[in-house]
Amino acid sequence: MKHLLVLLSFLTASAAFSDVSGKVTLANGKAARLAVVFLEGGAKGTPIRNAMIDQRGKKFVPHVIAVPVGSTVQFPNNDAMFHNVFAEYNAKRFDLGMYPRGASRSQTFPKPGLVALFCSVHSEMSAFVMVVDTPYYTVADSTGHFDIKNVPAGTYKLKVWHESGELTLQTVTVGEKTTLDLHTKRS
Secondary structure, three states: OOOEEEEEEEEEOOOOEEEEEEEEEEOOOOEOOOOEEEEEOOOOOOOOOOEEOEEEOOEEEOOEEEEEOOEEEEEEEOOOOOEEEEEEEOOEEEEEEEEOOOOEEEEEEOOOEEEEEEOOOOOOOEEEEEEEOOOOEEEOOOOOEEEEEEEEOEEEEEEEEOOOOEEEEEEEEEOOOOEEEEOOOEO
8 A cells, every 4th residue: 555645834924824835755755756735625726828738859848737727728749740639637538639840739627637648649648737726736846845835824625646646635724833744545
């Protein structure tokens, strides 16, 4: 059984807001690089329009992003070859078709959930979009470290997703100086 360890620190920025930071570690002790960390239970996120996953060197770059519900993600092709972007999203498939270098396509994500992206031309290409219904989210860096700034004091559901399948869900209270060790099961 694999577990995901999350060390959280709530650094009080003011009486009403805190910065939430910590480090996500996989069961094998390695940093959970590119883990998505988000807090649900407060305000809803505002869609963003400049999210992008590039196609370059037969890879999707970045490999993982998080966006609020309603956001549109651009998929430019900056590779010397044709690419295709397709996925299953909320039990429905979308397929942006084949397109050459210099072209770009986009997809809007109206509901929360995980989207696994693929290229029908290059089976080694994959990426993930985590669509969240909150403004309090981030993607951990290469060391597993993350920061979520200016979170209003209150109680939230902390969710962490990693592409290994390791997940966590726990209720946390923001506004106090706290460190938590969270262990979760592989889904």
